[in-house]
Amino acid sequence: MTAVGEALRRCRAEGRAALVGYLPACFPDVERGIANLQALLDGGVDILEIGLPYSDPVLDGPVIARAADVALRAGSTTAAVLRTLEAVAASGAAAVIMTYWNPVEQYGVDRFAAAVAAAGGSGLVTPDLLPDEAEAWLAASDAHGLDRIFLVAPSSTDERIALTVRFCRGFVYAASVMGVTGVRERASVQAPELVARVRRYTSLPVGVGLGVGTAEQAAEVAQYADAVIVGSAFVRCVFDAGDDAPAALRKLAADLAAGVRRMPATG
Amino acid sequence: MSGVRPALPDAAGHFGPFGGRFVPEALVAALDELAAAHAVAMADPDFQRELRQLLTSYAGRPTPITEARRFSEHAGGARILLKREDLTHTGSHKINNVLGQALLTVRMGKKRVIAETGAGQHGVATATAAALFGLDCTIYMGEEDTRRQALNVARMRLLGADVVPVDAGTRTLKDAINEAFRDWVTTVEYTHYVFGTVAGPHPFPAVVRDFQRIIGDETRTQVLDALGRLPDAVVACVGGGSNAIGIFTAFLADPQVRLYGFEAGGEGIETGRHAATLSAGSRGVLHGARTYVLQDADGQTRPSHSISAGLDYPGVGPEHAWLRETGRVCYQPVTDAEAMDAFRLLARTEGILAALESAHALAGALRVGRELGPGSVVVVSLSGRGDKDVQTAARWFGLDASDRSSRSAAYRRPGSGVDVPGRPM
Numbered sequence: 001m002t003a004v005g006e007a008l009r010r011c012r013a014e015g016r017a018a019l020v021g022y023l024p025a026c027f028p029d030v031e032r033g034i035a036n037l038q039a040l041l042d043g044g045v046d047i048l049e050i051g052l053p054y055s056d057p058v059l060d061g062p063v064i065a066r067a068a069d070v071a072l073r074a075g076s077t078t079a080a081v082l083r084t085l086e087a088v089a090a091s092g093a094a095a096v097i098m099t100y101w102n103p104v105e106q107y108g109v110d111r112f113a114a115a116v117a118a119a120g121g122s123g124l125v126t127p128d129l130l131p132d133e134a135e136a137w138l139a140a141s142d143a144h145g146l147d148r149i150f151l152v153a154p155s156s157t158d159e160r161i162a163l164t165v166r167f168c169r170g171f172v173y174a175a176s177v178m179g180v181t182g183v184r185e186r187a188s189v190q191a192p193e194l195v196a197r198v199r200r201y202t203s204l205p206v207g208v209g210l211g212v213g214t215a216e217q218a219a220e221v222a223q224y225a226d227a228v229i230v231g232s233a234f235v236r237c238v239f240d241a242g243d244d245a246p247a248a249l250r251k252l253a254a255d256l257a258a259g260v261r262r263m264p265a266t267g
Numbered sequence: 268m269s270g271v272r273p274a275l276p277d278a279a280g281h282f283g284p285f286g287g288r289f290v291p292e293a294l295v296a297a298l299d300e301l302a303a304a305h306a307v308a309m310a311d312p313d314f315q316r317e318l319r320q321l322l323t324s325y326a327g328r329p330t331p332i333t334e335a336r337r338f339s340e341h342a343g344g345a346r347i348l349l350k351r352e353d354l355t356h357t358g359s360h361k362i363n364n365v366l367g368q369a370l371l372t373v374r375m376g377k378k379r380v381i382a383e384t385g386a387g388q389h390g391v392a393t394a395t396a397a398a399l400f401g402l403d404c405t406i407y408m409g410e411e412d413t414r415r416q417a418l419n420v421a422r423m424r425l426l427g428a429d430v431v432p433v434d435a436g437t438r439t440l441k442d443a444i445n446e447a448f449r450d451w452v453t454t455v456e457y458t459h460y461v462f463g464t465v466a467g468p469h470p471f472p473a474v475v476r477d478f479q480r481i482i483g484d485e486t487r488t489q490v491l492d493a494l495g496r497l498p499d500a501v502v503a504c505v506g507g508g509s510n511a512i513g514i515f516t517a518f519l520a521d522p523q524v525r526l527y528g529f530e531a532g533g534e535g536i537e538t539g540r541h542a543a544t545l546s547a548g549s550r551g552v553l554h555g556a557r558t559y560v561l562q563d564a565d566g567q568t569r570p571s572h573s574i575s576a577g578l579d580y581p582g583v584g585p586e587h588a589w590l591r592e593t594g595r596v597c598y599q600p601v602t603d604a605e606a607m608d609a610f611r612l613l614a615r616t617e618g619i620l621a622a623l624e625s626a627h628a629l630a631g632a633l634r635v636g637r638e639l640g641p642g643s644v645v646v647v648s649l650s651g652r653g654d655k656d657v658q659t660a661a662r663w664f665g666l667d668a669s670d671r672s673s674r675s676a677a678y679r680r681p682g683s684g685v686d687v688p689g690r691p692m
Contacts, residue, residue: 055436055568056553058448059291065435078565101289102552106566128289128555132279153293155455160295178293179453 002122002147003094004170007046008205008226017222017260019044020207021253022098022231024051025084026076027067027238032245034087036238039246041093043253048088049125049229052081052099059127061182063232063239078107082115089120096149096170098125104137113140123147123170131167138167149173149207152198154190165202171227172198176210182232183213192224218259228260275586280469280556283592285585288468290555294448297455302470304371309477314370321366322481325399326356328363329485332493332646337616338629342636345643348498349619350486350514352650359622359651360482360510361392365461367478369396372459379403379458383447385412385440385506386577386624387419388651389463394428396461404428407446409439412576419655437570440506440580444554464507465584468555472584479513486646487517494644500525500635503648504627505598506542506578508587510650515596525597525639528587529631531573532600542571543600544583545591553582559591574603574659575623577651605630607663610653622651623659 001009011018021040026033037048053071057064081097089095097116104112104124116124123146129137131150141148147170152161155178165172176191177184188211195206208221209229221228233256234249241248280286288298308314322328330351339347352360365382372380380402384390390406397404406423410432413420423430436442444467451460462471465479483501490498501518503511505528518524533541541547544559551560553568561569561581573579590596606623609630613621621629625648632647639645653660661667 054566056441056445058445058554059452061449062435069436072567102560102562103566105552106562106564127291128552130288130290130292130295133287133289151292153291153295155293155296157296160292164292175291175293178455180449 002145002170003120004047004096004122004147007094008171011046012205012226017225018046018227019218019253019257019260020047020049020227020229021045021234022049022051022229023234023238024053024064024067024071025081026053026071026074028070029074030080030084033071034084035246036249037084037088038091039249040234040253041088041091043250044257045253046094047227048093048095049098049231050081050085050088050095052078052097052103054100054103057100059180061180061232063235064181067235067238078103082119085116085121086119095121096123096125096147097121098127101126101129109136110140110143113144113146117144117146121146123149125149125173127151131164134167141169147171151175152194154178154194158197161197162201165198165204168202168204171205171207172202173229174198174206174208174225176208176212179210181210183236184211191221195224215255215259218256219262222260222262228256230256275589276469276473280473282472282586282589285557285588286469286472287557288555289552289557290468291452293452294455294468297451298468298470300375301371301474304375305470305474305477308371308374318367318370322363326362326366327354328481329489330354332486332489335613335617338613339636341612342633342645344641345636345639345645347632347636348490348644348646349649350482350646352482352510352648353619353621353625353652357388357392357395358654359388359392360479360513361389361463362395363481363513364463364475364478364509365389365392365396368459368461368474369400369402372402372461373400375459377457377459379454380461381405381407381447381450381458382461382463383407383440383443384463385409385443385579386575386622387412387416387423387655388577388622390428390430391419391422391426393461394423394426397428398426405450406430407433407443407450409437409443410434411438412440412443415576415659416655439571440576441554441568441582464509465512465586466507466554466556466558466582472556472586475509476512476516476586479509480516482510482513482648483515483517486514490644490646497521497524498644498646499639500527500643500645502527502529502628502632502635502645504578504624504650505530505545505583505587506580506624507582508584510648512584512586514648515590519595526595527631527635528596528598529601529627530598531575531578531627532602533572533574535602536600540572541600542573542579542581544581545587545598546600548581556585558585558588559583574606574663575627577622577624578627599631601627601630607660609633610660611664619649620653620657621649622653623656625650
């Protein structure tokens, strides 16, 4: 079992959902990017999702897209992202890389998988890779013992959900809304139903992402999901806090971590 | 006329190793819905009748073929024939695809269309069809392109479309596509994305090709009727590649017809400032398909450059990638300067202002004509008219309205025929 699998099992044993925190690597630069990820762990994030900054991030809203732009201008490379993964995994963190597919293909699918495993990473979240086109990744993830986290969406048919979860390992990423990354005012009404549909086809943990940004939303999602995935809120926190980003991230992560630990409301 | 539908792509959208779907799962249902609607429509005589009616009574098809006699004098004795897509309503081949997709939109019961546009021709065509069918319409356009193509922005707005300038990334066509995909992921329930070229995830490359193949089907019939034989070569410009696929498709099974695609060589391949994806790119994934991409070693898309906003794209349709690999089509770059020389030559010899995109094909036709020699017949897809590019061309040649010392008077000596290439004129 990967470090991510262990973390999810530990959280389940504690009777709570896991908190997954996303930040792009190399944002705002390589070193501060590592410090920011470390701050998420210090604040209570259970699993890190490290974004590989990409020039054409079609599933990302303006906040994360802008962060990717900053990272690329600061010299983000695939090698720097792998160094970032290695640095945070060395401190014991459970971490996956979230990446669009072209950078993986250009690095070499098997070579990339080997590098992620060697750096102590648990696997990949692939927002624009469907299992239908994933032959090379299925082989490489098997060869290197990595989790492969594909997405399902509210528009997915039951057939698509069944197909997708069959190829998932680690957890299933349920996109809570139809749309791109970004904090929403209200938690998704589609997410509980989507999670319920996923559970019909798999016993894998289900993480819910897209749109979660506050402790209240985290608490709400934690009642029906195994993992609560927060991205844009952390990225915005880095933009807003500037040099104080690590402290601000620690505080926001602690708020959200308290959210996923909140007991279900009664009555 | 070849009525047979091409065998590719396969059921999952692959042209050999290219094509496919590399998209968020959220879009799969909409792509499946489109693929199904497209398949049903193509086999439905009512749909075909309705589309044909629109193309003839609204878009102005069939477009004529014009023999460019004076232009041909510069092509080594070859006869150059122009397939006049510039004479369609809205001024480019884009209308063929848009009318087809607008009909599909109505069939799918959707009320809103979105589109990306580079030079603005696809945006204008989409805004036009949206007005005709009473659909809400949003057009995404790179901020840089809204400046280069201000006239087309005004046209789209006059037609009732909402034009959204995109200030992300390189602020050109590729970023407009990203933004349109983001909109679509959010609104897919009631929105159809009228993709403008033969790129993108399956089934777009096939949908757009099927609606554009009328260019080639007409050309084939017209040339056979006029000359009693097929042309020796067919030439088109390639950005995403829709007009090129449109004209090539009818000739793919005729090995004696040479096919040439001309890409934007910009300031020259060696300068790195170009958009010649097939000539200088490599295999990768961009905008939902595996194809050729201009990218760095890490797979980050490299900025492209062309004087023509419509060719300024770091990707290309996956079928072109396959046609290049199989060797059926020869792809070559044409620089900004060569394209502008051809633009001027056509204006001065035939009285036609070509779109800067099409000017790349014209420059290529001169090359091909000289290679094939006297008596050969070369058909050029004149994909659009140059009204939108007048300002760019005037600036390139150092002519604008305020320039009273225009050199054009000296140039217009009676009987001087054609000018000597070189800028400024």
